[in-house]
Amino acid sequence: MYASRTDVTRALVTARVEKGVSWAEIAAVVGRSKEWTTAACLGQMAFEPHEAQALIALLGLQAGAQxxxxxxxxxxxxxxxxxxxPLIYRWYEIVSVYGPAIKELIHEEFGDGIMSAIDFRMHIEREPDPAGDRVNVRISGKFLPYKPF
Amino acid sequence: MYASRTDVTRALVTARVEKGVSWAEIAAVVGRSKEWTTAACLGQMAFEPHEAQALIALLGLQAGAQxxxxxxxxxxxxxxxxxxxPLIYRWYEIVSVYGPAIKELIHEEFGDGIMSAIDFRMHIEREPDPAGDRVNVRISGKFLPYKPF
Amino acid sequence: MYASRTDVTRALVTARVEKGVSWAEIAAVVGRSKEWTTAACLGQMAFEPHEAQALIALLGLQAGAQxxxxxxxxxxxxxxxxxxxPLIYRWYEIVSVYGPAIKELIHEEFGDGIMSAIDFRMHIEREPDPAGDRVNVRISGKFLPYKPF
Amino acid sequence: MYASRTDVTRALVTARVEKGVSWAEIAAVVGRSKEWTTAACLGQMAFEPHEAQALIALLGLQAGAQxxxxxxxxxxxxxxxxxxxPLIYRWYEIVSVYGPAIKELIHEEFGDGIMSAIDFRMHIEREPDPAGDRVNVRISGKFLPYKPF
Amino acid sequence: MYASRTDVTRALVTARVEKGVSWAEIAAVVGRSKEWTTAACLGQMAFEPHEAQALIALLGLQAGAQxxxxxxxxxxxxxxxxxxxPLIYRWYEIVSVYGPAIKELIHEEFGDGIMSAIDFRMHIEREPDPAGDRVNVRISGKFLPYKPF
Amino acid sequence: MYASRTDVTRALVTARVEKGVSWAEIAAVVGRSKEWTTAACLGQMAFEPHEAQALIALLGLQAGAQxxxxxxxxxxxxxxxxxxxPLIYRWYEIVSVYGPAIKELIHEEFGDGIMSAIDFRMHIEREPDPAGDRVNVRISGKFLPYKPF
Amino acid sequence: MYASRTDVTRALVTARVEKGVSWAEIAAVVGRSKEWTTAACLGQMAFEPHEAQALIALLGLQAGAQxxxxxxxxxxxxxxxxxxxPLIYRWYEIVSVYGPAIKELIHEEFGDGIMSAIDFRMHIEREPDPAGDRVNVRISGKFLPYKPF
Amino acid sequence: MYASRTDVTRALVTARVEKGVSWAEIAAVVGRSKEWTTAACLGQMAFEPHEAQALIALLGLQAGAQxxxxxxxxxxxxxxxxxxxPLIYRWYEIVSVYGPAIKELIHEEFGDGIMSAIDFRMHIEREPDPAGDRVNVRISGKFLPYKPF
Amino acid sequence: MYASRTDVTRALVTARVEKGVSWAEIAAVVGRSKEWTTAACLGQMAFEPHEAQALIALLGLQAGAQxxxxxxxxxxxxxxxxxxxPLIYRWYEIVSVYGPAIKELIHEEFGDGIMSAIDFRMHIEREPDPAGDRVNVRISGKFLPYKPF
Amino acid sequence: MYASRTDVTRALVTARVEKGVSWAEIAAVVGRSKEWTTAACLGQMAFEPHEAQALIALLGLQAGAQxxxxxxxxxxxxxxxxxxxPLIYRWYEIVSVYGPAIKELIHEEFGDGIMSAIDFRMHIEREPDPAGDRVNVRISGKFLPYKPF
Known part of the structure; x- marks a missing residue:
């Protein structure tokens, strides 16, 4: 039995490696993008019941996972x-090196506020390149202005 | 006189606010994208001599800045x-919430390795949206594989 | 058997998710506000014996939980x-961005001292809003003055 | 002359104490709530030009502050x-002790998402109480749902 | 069986809550002050063998605890x-707010040195007060001078 | 001129050492206990205007310090x-070693709540002892109960 | 059964010590350098299937390790x-003491960029020396230039 | 005048950039390897008097720098x-990813002990490579065994 | 069975307390100083096989500990x-308070370099003293000079 | 003029390097051991007035330093x-590697308590050794027992 979401995440990750299922296959069964589905499987988002059912069936988890x-x-x-x-660190480094520039340019275009990390989506694609293939990422976040009160 | 790059960065930032010059105007004068130019002005990249000259002239910095x-x-x-x-934190939060999913999906597509933060470019655009305009960001980083030896 | 309060908190959280009971239902059975009851269930406050009994019965915990x-x-x-x-971080960010202003305004109104986090209560409500519903929170804390001695 | 916003904040805080002006008086001159105005004066928000002018005149700052x-x-x-x-710590402690309960109750009412710290307002009032006056705070933040993609 | 002092501390704390024994009762059986006895039971001090025996008997621990x-x-x-x-934090805050003053006053009275935390004793008492009862604490630590050599 | 409380604290500390005035003499002039006065002089408390005047006169500070x-x-x-x-660390160590015991004993005597660090007073005295004089400290803090709501 | 890579790493390390197999022997069986093989066995790199099979056979791990x-x-x-x-700290100290010099010299030779830690190899050898044998390490990392965009 | 080594390091770094002298030129004048000389100029090593004199003359520092x-x-x-x-981080990452493997292999070859970071030398060279030039580093540190006593 | 050195250390520490064996007795059986033997038993050093055998026999550990x-x-x-x-902290405090003086004096006597913590030995003795017995510690570490290259 | 002890320490360190006076010479003039004197000069101890006078005369400090x-x-x-x-780190490493052994051996010899870092003295000597001279350190600290109360 599972006593927490963490237990279910661990069991899901174990089952995926043992069964050799890809994240893309899981996303196809769940019916969401591979980006959102992978984040959700890794314990960051909440599934709808029918999505959870499909996941449980695909990976052979116990019913109590739902x-x-x-x-x-x-x-x-x-x-x-x-x-x-190292892979995740490179993203942290992007925030460290380019973060202040991102801040300046969003403020220059939109004024004071932030780019939402909640009303947010992301797509990751492979771009073939003779000098070495590239990881292309498109990010879209709603601008939220600070409003004086 | 300037005794360090940090001194020059501070003087540049001060001059920009006092003169009311935009980052886009600076980038046009430098002849690079607004993303790279802003990062460079904030002390993260090295300019070519003619770029530095243009910057010094535009903002009225001392010649010793070059x-x-x-x-x-x-x-x-x-x-x-x-x-x-808060704006920069949202990007840190994206790495915190979506980082493990990004790692899994790049590995699934490319195998073991990383997305370079050096051979890297980024473009930030405004997307009009009736529900609130969005910040769109396109990121491209070369994939670098781990090679056994 | 339970060997610590942490064990009981874990069992309570597990039982709540498995039985599908809401915090509001638990608060109704305990006879306290949903805010205090949820904090207490998450291991932050002490229950009265009859409250503990009601909780044990509702969630089917072992008698040793009392x-x-x-x-x-x-x-x-x-x-x-x-x-x-991210949800809890937003509250941390409120303290980070507005904390010094809160400090100045309480001092301006009351003089030197603090707002108690012990003699304290909080109510959370949903405010319908066509631009997107809002979370309304009312907080009340006793002012405690510093007294010279 | 001022070389950064931090310089201006320091000068503003110094002038306020030396002139003995209250935050409420500043807010009245700026034409905003005392909560937003104080946060802005402490370097957290951007003023409109006419607000900045009023502030400069009231506190006798240099024109370069605008x-x-x-x-x-x-x-x-x-x-x-x-x-x-200690005053600011009590707010940190509220997030530490009540944060998980706030998270649960907002999720129970609204589903997955956060309470915005950007589309946000706050009012602080004194409530007379024979057992000791109380600090009453009303907070309102827009709920932002996580949307699968 | 117990494999470490930590195991014994956990078992002792569990037994105390389950049996409903007070710290004062434990101290009476051990024959020491309630302050020292509680610290020792929480794993900070070493008992004499006959004290350990009395504790084992009172709380029904295994003989291997001795x-x-x-x-x-x-x-x-x-x-x-x-x-x-929060309770322990208030003591940390006392050190944070009053620590430099305590340092100055001990130095003014005694010269350079410290107040020992080893040759140390503490008594905690309740003082009835119509405005709210008070916690009174008496602390005594030997002064240890720095001696040049 | 002084631009912040920190500036005044530094000037006060400098003047005290140069003039060779004791904390007890300052407290006598201010008309408060030596414990509160020292903490206030070190930048932790707010003085009344006449107390500030006395302090300025005694130590020869500038009038702008008031x-x-x-x-x-x-x-x-x-x-x-x-x-x-080392002296301040010993107090931190007391909280580290005895803190959990203090917590248990205050809870046993008063129930859930804290000892206030705001409605608080402290007296430090020298106790002659042939085995080495002792630092005696009496602390009194109001008990504040957690109240369910 | 193994539920994670960490489980397999622990089992591998345990089996190696109990069977008394050297890292050089493992590398010979795997068919890679001792440096890469040891890092991979310690959970830092991914094996090819036939390499994993050889490792499982040599150390008597369960088949599910593959x-x-x-x-x-x-x-x-x-x-x-x-x-x-201490051994790993000395390497950290080399980065601390020589890191800025390494940075300057790579920049002087190559311009702005980094030495890759991904397209990277390392060889460790013993150099006999009458004054005490030496550890010789050869490191090779591809230079990756920052490119303006 | 210089009041500390840090002052001299700052002045040296400023003079080098303003005069456009390379580290290799400085090393030639000092008469040491470029690796040691750069580390020493950046404040990590002590020069011999004649080396300091040469450095002062080359960069036009004040005589008090010696x-x-x-x-x-x-x-x-x-x-x-x-x-x-980023450049220095890659070296930190090498220690993070390969450190435990380095430890194991040095122990396998030499037994218990460390590679000295004091009796240590390092050479950095450029290796032309059609796939991108490489940074080659040779490191040599004396092995120091732990000796039981 | 033991799966790591940490498991063996825990078992050794447990057996020592249960059997009531002193560190001096263990050192006598191992045939090394009490200082080295205790550090080794606590998991910091590697034993020779015959030393391990003696230890296993004395404390009744399983054969797999070797x-x-x-x-x-x-x-x-x-x-x-x-x-x-507190006991270990006092040593940390010695490094904090006397560390810079130790550094200066070793440099004054030996020039640039360090005192080895590897080629190192330590002896701890009791010195009777009517004013309270003293802990005497003799430390000997080889001086290792920095050598320019 | 000096506004703090830190100012005096900086001036003293600057004067010592510029005048080329050794710590041993300073200690001889002060009339204390080189260990205590160096620590005191580096801002860790308080001098007697005549010691301060001698120090001021020797190094040519301003009279206000006293x-x-x-x-x-x-x-x-x-x-x-x-x-x-690196030199100071080796001492930190000694506490890290040998600290638990030191704790066990002092407890075995003396019972519960600590070795004082206040009633403490230290002597550093050079021991010639053909295999490389050694740093010998003798440390003596009074044992302070924990006393139950």
Whole structure:
């Protein structure tokens, strides 16, 4: 039995590696983008019940996984420091090196406010390139203005 | 006189606000994208001498700024923790919430390796949307594979 | 059997998700506000014995949970850093961005002292709004003056 | 002369104490709530030009303060840890003790998402009470749902 | 069986809550002050064998607890940061707010040196007060002078 | 001229050492206990105007110090970690070693709540002892109960 | 059964010590350098299936280890601080003492950019020396230039 | 005048950029390797008097720089965390990813002990490569065994 | 069975307390100094096979402990911060208070370099003293000079 | 003029390097051991007035340095983390690697308590050794027992 969402995430990750199922296959069964589905499977988003059912069937999880997959998890994976994994660190470094420039340019275009990380979507694609293929990422976040009161 | 790149960055930022010049205007004068130019002005990249000259003329900096603008700076703005500015924090949160999913999907598509933060470019655009305009960002980084030896 | 309050909190959270009981239902059975009851169920407050009994019956916990539910717990969930969960982080950001202003305004109105986080209550309500519903929170804390001695 | 927004904030805070002007008087001159005005004066928000002019006149700042008061600042005051000031710490403690309960109750009412700290307003009032006057705070933040993609 | 002092501390704390024994009752059986006895039961001090025997009998611990209760533990509960529990935090805040004043006054009275936290005792008492009862604490620590050599 | 409370604190500390005035003499002139007065002089408390005047006269500070001495400072000296000064560290160690015991005993006597660090007073005295004089400290803090709502 | 790569790493390390197999022997069986093989066995790299099979046979691991040994792990062992092990610390100290010089010299030779830690190889050799044998390390990393865009 | 080694380091770095002198030119004048000389110029090593004299003459520093250049500095540049500069971070990442493997292989070859970071030398060279030039680094550190006593 | 050196260390520590064996007795059986033997038993050093055998026999450990006792452990117990145990903290405080003086005096006597913590030995003795017995510690570490290259 | 002990320490360190005076010469003039004198000069101890006078005369400091040299400083140099200087780090590493063994052996000899870092003295000597001279350190600290109360 599962006693927490973390238990279900661990079981899901274990089952995926043992069965050799790809994230794209999981996303196809769930009916969402591969980006959202992978984040949700890794314990960051809440599934709809029928999505959870499809996931349980595909990976052979126990039935008790459903309420946990539909529960809203405690999110976030960075404990306040730099991530040690080199791939994830490169993204942290992008924020470190380009963050102040991103801030200036969004303010110049939109005024004071932020780009939402909630009303947000992201797509990751492979771009063939003779000098070495590239990872292309498109990000879209709603601009939210600060309003004086 | 300037005794360090940091001194020049501070003087540049001060002159820009006092003269009311936009980042887009600076980028046009420098002849680079607004994204790269802003990062470089904020002390993260090295200018070519003619770019530095144009910048000095536009903002009325002292001539001694040139070798510093062309020097390779010590980069990065995050001191190992979460940034306090809300706009920059949202990007840190994206890495925190979506980072493990990004890692899985790049590995699924490309195998073991990373997306380069050096052979990298980024474009930021405004997308009009009746429900609130959106910040669209396109990121492109070369995939670099781990090679066994 | 339960060996600590933490064990009971984990069992309570597990039972709530598996049985599909809402916090509002739990608060109704306990006879307290939903705000205090939820904090207490999450291991931050001590219940009265009859409240603990009602909770045990509702969620089907073991009888041994009672002394733990009535024990005074070690409180607090932030380990000295910024919380990673986006919803809780927004509250941390409010303290970061508005904290010095809150401090100035309470001092201007009351003089030197603090707003108590112990003699404290909070109510959370939904406010319908055509531009998007809002979370309304009313907080009341006793002012405690610093007294010279 | 001022070389940064921080310089202007320091000068403003110094002038306010020396002239003995209250935050409420400043807010009246600026024409905004005392909560927003105080946060803005402490370097967290951007003023409109006419607001900046009124502020400069009231406190006797130099004319060069205007572009800085209208610039969008780098925000936030918590460097990733607990604040040392007792009044501000009590708010941090509220997030630490009640944060998980706030998260659960907002999710129960609205589903997955956050309460915005950007589309946000706050009012602080004194409530007379024979057992000791109370600080009453009303907070309103727009709910922003996570949307699968 | 117990494999460490920590195991014994956990078992002791569990037994105390389940049996409903007070710290004062434990101290009476052990024959020491309630302050020292509680600290020792929480894993900070070493008991004499007959004290350990009395404790084992009172709480129904296993006989194997004795050598651990008499062993000298690894002490201290603060991992280098601020404690999250509100009651313990108030003591940390006292050190933060009054610590430099305590330092100055002890130096003014005694010269350079410290107040020992080893040759130390503490008594906690309730003082009835119509405006709200007070916690009175008397602390006594030997002064240890720095001696040049 | 002084531009902040910190400036005044530094000037006060400098003047005290240069003039060789004791904290007890300052407290006598201010008309408060030596404990409160020292904390206030070190930038932790706000003086009444006549107290500030007396202090300015005694130490030969500039007249502009008065509004700063009467302003409510940003308090606290511990930045979230252990203090390096040995005398102050001993107090941190007392909280680390005895903190959980203090928590248990106050809860046993009063129930859930805290000992206030605001409605608080402290007296430090020297106790002659042939085995080495002792620092005796009496602390009194109002008990504040958690009240369910 | 193994539920994660970490489980497999632990089992592999245990089996190696119990069977007394050297890293050089493992590398010979895997058919890679000892440097890459040891890093991979310690959970930092992904094996090819036939490499994993050879490893499982040599160390007597369970068959279920294969998909985990071929999975791409979460990498890195430093949690943002200095390592406590003296041998690994010396390498951290080399980065601390010589890092800025390494940066300057690579920039002087190549211009702005980095030495890749991904397209990277390393060989460790023993050099006999009458004054005490030496550890010789040859490192090769591809230079990656920053390109303006 | 210079009041510390840090002052001299800053002046040296400023003079080098303004005069456009390379590290290799400085090393030739000092008569040491470019690796050692650069580290020493950046404040990590002590010069011999004649080396300091040559450096002062080349860069036009004040004569008072000599005793500071010959003083033994406080060394190290990492404050216990990960470095933010991308080039230096890659070296930190090498220690993070390959550190445990380096430890195992040195122990396998030499037994218990460390590779010295004091009796240590390093050479950095450019290796032309059609797929992109490479940074080659040769490191040599004396092995120091742990000796039981 | 033991799966790591840490498992063996825990078992050894448990057996020692349960059997009531002193460190001096263990050192006599191992045939090394009490200082080295205790550090090794606590998981910091590697034993010779016959030393491990003697230890296993004395404390009744399982035979599988031998390869682990002879393996080279991951060393160090400080996780980058101040230790909480008062006895160990006093040593950390000695480094904090006297460290810069130790550095200056070793440099004055030997020039640039360090005192080795590897080629190192330590002896701890009790010195009777009517004013209170003293802990006497003799430390000897080889001086290792920095050599320019 | 000096405004703090830190100012005096900086001036003293500057004067010593410029005048080329050794710590041993300073200690001879002060009339204390070189260990205590160096620590005191580096801002860790308080001088007697005649010692301060001798120091001022020897190094040509301003007369205003005397009350600061006789004031009791805020001590300690480690901010809660590992020191970056290699020589001082080796001492931190000794505490990390040998600290638990030191704790066990002092407890075995003396019972529960600590070795004082206040009633403490230290002597550093050079021991010639054909295999490389050694740094010998003798440390003596009074044992302070924990006393139950």
């Amino acid at each position: 309420p946990w997959l539909c529960s809203i998890p405690s999110k976030g994976t960075l404990e306040g420091g730099a991530p040690s994994d | 070798p510093w603008l062309c020097s390779i700076p010590s980069k990065g703005t995050l001191e190992g923790g979460a940034p306090s500015d | 002394p733990w539910l009535c024990s005074i717990p070690s409180k607090g969930t932030l380990e000295g850093g910024a919380p990673s969960d | 572009p800085w008061l209208c610039s969008i600042p780098s925000k936030g005051t918590l460097e990733g840890g607990a604040p040392s000031d | 050598p651990w209760l008499c062993s000298i533990p690894s002490k201290g509960t603060l991992e280098g940061g601020a404690p999250s529990d | 509004p700063w001495l009467c302003s409510i400072p940003s308090k606290g000296t511990l930045e979230g970690g252990a203090p390096s000064d | 998909p985990w040994l071929c999975s791409i792990p979460s990498k890195g062992t430093l949690e943002g601080g200095a390592p406590s092990d | 005793p500071w250049l010959c003083s033994i500095p406080s060394k190290g540049t990492l404050e216990g965390g990960a470095p933010s500069d | 390869p682990w006792l002879c393996s080279i452990p991951s060393k160090g117990t400080l996780e980058g911060g101040a230790p909480s145990d | 009350p600061w040299l006789c004031s009791i400083p805020s001590k300690g140099t480690l901010e809660g983390g590992a020191p970056s200087d």
